[in-house]
C-alpha cells in the first residue's frame with residue numbers, strides 16, 4: 001500500500017496509508033495526541049493514582065509503529081526519575097528510510113537524545129534493552145492476537161489503526177486479552193471514543209471513563225482493571 005509522509009497540525013510528521021486514508025497519528029497533531037492520550041491520561045494518571053507502586057512501571061504498547069509514543073515516554077521517564085519497562089508489539093516495523101523523514105527529535109527539542117530513538121529502532125526484537133537509566137525496551141514482533149500475557153503490565157497504550165480500517169482489533173476478543181494482560185489497578189488508554197469500543201471494553205470487565213480528547217477530538221477512553 002502506498003505510504004506518504006504528511007505534516008500534522010502541530011508541525012510533527014506522520015505516516016499516511018493512502019489507500020485507507022488512515023494515519024499513524026492524529027492529523028490534528030501527532031505529538032499533541034501522544035502527549036495527551038498516552039502520557040497525560042495514561043502514564044501521569046497511573047503514577048498519580050498509584051504513587052506507592054509508580055517507581056517501576058511496565059507499559060505495553062499496541063502498535064510500536066514509529067516509536068513516537070515510546071520516545072516521548074522515555075523523555076518523561078528521565079524527567080520523572082521513574083523506571084519504565086516498555087514493551088512494544090509490532091508486526092510490520094517501520095523502515096529506517098521512513099523514520100529518517102520524520103521530525104520528532106526537532107519537534108520535541110530532543111537533539112541530545114536523538115541517538116536513543118535510533119537505538120530503539122535498531123534494537124533487537126524479543127530482547128530487553130537498556131535504552132537509558134530509566135527506560136528499558138523490549139520490542140516484540142508479532143500480531144496483536146498472539147498476545148497471551150497475564151497480569152504483566154501497569155499501563156496499555158492501545159494505539160492500533162482505527163476501527164474503520166481494522167475493526168477486528170477493537171473487539172471483545174482483543175480487549176479480553178488486554179484485560180488479562182493488565183495487572184489489577186492497571187489502565188488502558190486509547191484515542192478512540194466510539195460507543196461500540198466502550199461497550200466491548202465494559203463487556204470484558206473494564207470500568208470505562210470518557211475523557212476530554214486531544215486537540216481536534218472531543219473525547220477519548222480510559223479503561224481500568226479494578227479486580
Ligand SMILES: C[S@@+](CC[C@H](N)C(=O)[O-])C[C@H]1O[C@@H](n2cnc3c(N)ncnc32)[C@H](O)[C@@H]1O
Pocket residue numbers: 023024025061062063064065066067068069070089090091092093142143144145159160161166
Ligand atoms: C496507529 S499505528 C501505531 C503508531 C505508533 N504507536 C507510533 O507512535 O508511531 C498502528 C500500528 O499497528 C501495527 N499493526 C497493524 N495491525 C497489526 C496487527 N494485527 N498486529 C501487530 N501490529 C499491527 C501497524 O503496523 C502500525 O505500526
